């Protein structure tokens with residue numbers, strides 16, 4: 386549906402059957418876009434319910450990481466990214482929506498209620514942002530292009546702040562502290578059999594259809610980096626050059642509290658930052674190992690001088706535009722992530 390072709394009454398609840406059908410198509414398209422959001426290990430831990438003119442977002446219990454993410458912190462963050470994708474998609478289709486986050490504290494797995502309110506003007510930046518949804522992807526190769534510039538960093542920071550979250554760019558010394566913490570987190574996790582089994586279930590060769598990280602997205606050999614990326618416990622098929630990550634900028638996405646609502650906002654901010662980075666040709670890689678363990682999460686909090694709570698580490702930079710980009714990770718079909726009634 387194009388914004389021009391959609392009928393737009395002032396109040397969608399008083400609309401005609403044609404309006405209801407147009408809105409149902411827009412909500413379905415928003416869920417399809419949300420399905421392309423990034424998620425921890427590509428678990429896609431979301432389930433949507435569509436009722437008339439609204440959507441409800443729930444954590445999907447069968448796609449949570451019990452070992453690496455026992456509080457569903459990173460799953461909630463992933464769902465926040467999906468929620469932001471849905472918001473962007475609806476706006477680009479010419480619909481205004483109101484979002485109520487964690488509407489019932491007695492049911493914290495019900496993460497958001499999104500109510501379509503009526504027509505919205507569609508401007509070119511909104512369309513560009515929605516187009517970035519299909520282009521965004523995770524690139525784990527070393528950053529071989531120039532360092533990200535101040536204008537790009539400002540644009541990404543503004544996108545994060547617009548979602549009520551903050552970004553702290555690490556100094557050179559702090560990057561060394563981050564590298565030490567990441568090394569410690571990987572070392573500890575890889576020595577835990579349950580953690581290894583969970584990682585093996587979601588990555589590489591044989592895994593649930595439509596989910597997980599394929600070998601084509603995992604580097605064929607360890608990239609040369611100051612801050613180690615995720616150690617998947619095996620090498621994949623993604624060719625990487627001899628470059629070193631020297632031009633990478635590292636930042637911590639943080640908030641003022643550390644509750645599910647803050648994780649949801651952080652996920653929305655992650656999506657906003659990543660779509661902005663995609664639009665301006667920058668690369669963004671989330672690094673969550675230091676957030677997964679209490680001790681290294683505390684080390685990240687020290688890097689923030691305790692002014693906030695760390696939600697995710699981001700690697701920012703540019704890749705050589707001549708390098709072929711990795712394939713998209715698989716996705717569940719939309720009809721498996723939406724229930725209609």
Ligand SMILES: Cc1cc2nc3c(=O)[nH]c(=O)nc-3n(C[C@H](O)[C@H](O)[C@H](O)COP(=O)(O)O)c2cc1C
Pocket residue numbers: 421422423424425426427459460462463466521522523524525597598614615671672673674697713714
């Ligand atoms: C909360 C969160 C944490 C993530 N942590 C890591 C990480 O530590 N290392 C990594 O290589 N990718 C990480 N990712 C990227 C996911 O693996 C990626 O989004 C997923 O495999 C889907 O692939 P796509 O982003 O290319 O669509 C993370 C993503 C999210 C949303």
